[in-house]
Amino acid sequence: MTEKRLWWKHGIIYQIYPRSFQDTNGDGIGDLAGVIQHLDYIQDLGVDAIWLSPINPSPDVDFGYDVADYHTIDPKFGNLQDFERLTQEAHKRNLHIIMDLVLSHSSDQHRWFQEAQKSVDNPYHNWYIWRDPAPDGGVPNNWMAMFGGSAWEYVEHLNKYYYHMFTKGQPDLNWHNPEVRSTMLDVFRYWLDKGVDGFRLDVFNNYFQDQQFRDNPPEAGFSLRKLVRKFEAQKHIYDTNQPEMIEVVEDIRSIMDCYPERYVVGETFLASSAQARTFIGPNRLHAGFDYGFCNAPFSAQAYGQAIQYWDALHGKDAWPNYFFNNHDTPRSTSRFARGDSDAIPKLLLTMQLTVRGTPYLYYGEEIGIRDISLPRSLIQDPVGKQYWPFNKGRDGCRSPMQWSARENAGFTSGEPWLPVNKDYRVRNVEAQAASPASLLAFYKELIAIRRAHPALNAGALELISTDDDDLLIYQRQEGDEKILVVLNFSRQITTCQLPIENFNKWELLYAGNEAITSQMTENDLNLPAYGFAILISRSE
Ligand code: GLC
Ligand code: CA
Numbered sequence: 001m002t003e004k005r006l007w008w009k010h011g012i013i014y015q016i017y018p019r020s021f022q023d024t025n026g027d028g029i030g031d032l033a034g035v036i037q038h039l040d041y042i043q044d045l046g047v048d049a050i051w052l053s054p055i056n057p058s059p060d061v062d063f064g065y066d067v068a069d070y071h072t073i074d075p076k077f078g079n080l081q082d083f084e085r086l087t088q089e090a091h092k093r094n095l096h097i098i099m100d101l102v103l104s105h106s107s108d109q110h111r112w113f114q115e116a117q118k119s120v121d122n123p124y125h126n127w128y129i130w131r132d133p134a135p136d137g138g139v140p141n142n143w144m145a146m147f148g149g150s151a152w153e154y155v156e157h158l159n160k161y162y163y164h165m166f167t168k169g170q171p172d173l174n175w176h177n178p179e180v181r182s183t184m185l186d187v188f189r190y191w192l193d194k195g196v197d198g199f200r201l202d203v204f205n206n207y208f209q210d211q212q213f214r215d216n217p218p219e220a221g222f223s224l225r226k227l228v229r230k231f232e233a234q235k236h237i238y239d240t241n242q243p244e245m246i247e248v249v250e251d252i253r254s255i256m257d258c259y260p261e262r263y264v265v266g267e268t269f270l271a272s273s274a275q276a277r278t279f280i281g282p283n284r285l286h287a288g289f290d291y292g293f294c295n296a297p298f299s300a301q302a303y304g305q306a307i308q309y310w311d312a313l314h315g316k317d318a319w320p321n322y323f324f325n326n327h328d329t330p331r332s333t334s335r336f337a338r339g340d341s342d343a344i345p346k347l348l349l350t351m352q353l354t355v356r357g358t359p360y361l362y363y364g365e366e367i368g369i370r371d372i373s374l375p376r377s378l379i380q381d382p383v384g385k386q387y388w389p390f391n392k393g394r395d396g397c398r399s400p401m402q403w404s405a406r407e408n409a410g411f412t413s414g415e416p417w418l419p420v421n422k423d424y425r426v427r428n429v430e431a432q433a434a435s436p437a438s439l440l441a442f443y444k445e446l447i448a449i450r451r452a453h454p455a456l457n458a459g460a461l462e463l464i465s466t467d468d469d470d471l472l473i474y475q476r477q478e479g480d481e482k483i484l485v486v487l488n489f490s491r492q493i494t495t496c497q498l499p500i501e502n503f504n505k506w507e508l509l510y511a512g513n514e515a516i517t518s519q520m521t522e523n524d525l526n527l528p529a530y531g532f533a534i535l536i537s538r539s540e
Helices: 032-037 039-045 080-092 111-116 178-193 224-228 244-256 273-277 300-314 332-336 343-354 382-387 429-433 439-452
Strands: 013-016 049-052 096-101 152-155 160-163 198-201 263-267 287-289 321-323 358-362 460-463 471-478 481-488 494-497 507-510 524-527 532-537
Touching (some): 032 039, 032 080, 039 080, 096 178, 096 263, 178 244, 244 263, 273 287, 273 300, 287 321, 300 460, 300 471, 332 343, 343 439, 343 481, 343 532, 429 439, 439 507, 471 494, 481 494, 481 524, 524 532
Parallel strands (some): 049 096, 263 287, 321 358
Antiparallel strands (some): 460 471, 471 481, 481 532, 507 532
């Protein structure tokens, strides 16, 4: 490889939702000791980094995304020593640690907010966003909360409203206040000094709001979705994506660059891909999240377009990310897989691991966990509580990791905070580790192939047009290594005419771990339903 191998760029990032990974003390909630216990497992997968969803103290109105103290660890997960041990043990295994920083808002239980609401003269008052009531006593403007209702919450003894983009337990911090800004930038240094390798910034493009607090204009057109969720009936031009953010991402990057090989990735929210791209670059964030790929319908053409668009948008001085799963989205197995078959998950992973960009995996996808479905009484997520039954929230994709066929899938000896998927006796790590034909074995093989081939983890990508709408074909190239990827999105067996010259110089590198019907005769490749082939040519 011409360029030095960078863990966050050429490697793979594995997201853990700590509450659901491994409980070690029987309280039904996963903890840091549980993550430490499985570091060998994670290393063995072949990934390079772990992104931990938030582990700072939190009253869990939004399960960690409401932080009550930025400088320590929530006791339900452990303590600072546990975190330091986790970081050291991870580093011993060449695993990097990415923390989730939730700096757009804090918890209303944070000491700063507790102070802020005491009086307008309190030194912390201006750490949050306060406005007088409208002349009629109502809310200051039409901004809505993503998680339901107005974004303004009235505090009677102050006769003022405070602003919250999410629940009222998540008041937005006032980033226009220089004290807030410098305190927040110190949070980066604090964790970097503790050996953290990177950060994922929660909804960072919401740090600033319009200073004139202008009303958002309506989004044209009627839909049931907009009726149920008024937040979606507005164009979010004044409550997000303000120009001030560019300077802050530059400040963040200059802090990161004081430490070797660190990484910061931002979750953009309510931004177009093009807007999201403006925050990324050599002096800005290393990378961003875009839902274009994750949300694309299951079709060769839709993925082809998403890849081409995202690849071109990033160009040479930025690097894309690709994910299908995280803690906010129904699992791709539940969206796309048919019954218990792993054929579609394998096809999707092959695409994700062979396009140009960093793949993000989400705990449990390597064994094909499906979403759980809960009755209303068991819903935990504020989104599900608010919008049931139109939107049942995000609990479905947060169910406990399925380690073994033992009770509660080996996740806890107590009562799990969310039910374990009922299929755990069949679908679990222990069973799949023992089977060379398992999805887990497939993940490991493909990850190893990606790691071994610079064309796959670093090379340029070129989409290759085909007459068959169900096929997605692209070539990756780095130096003299060329790799061709052919993916069949149909449930029919397909014969593909390979777009290659010097056919004899190509060989089949990988086509999965099942008996495949893939046969190459002359330039023809036969692919099974949802089958794929990775071909390699080194000699040109
Ligand atoms: C991000 C998180 C999500 C959280 C929200 C508010 O979108 O991924 O889980 O609810 O921000 O912090
Ligand atoms: Ca626990």
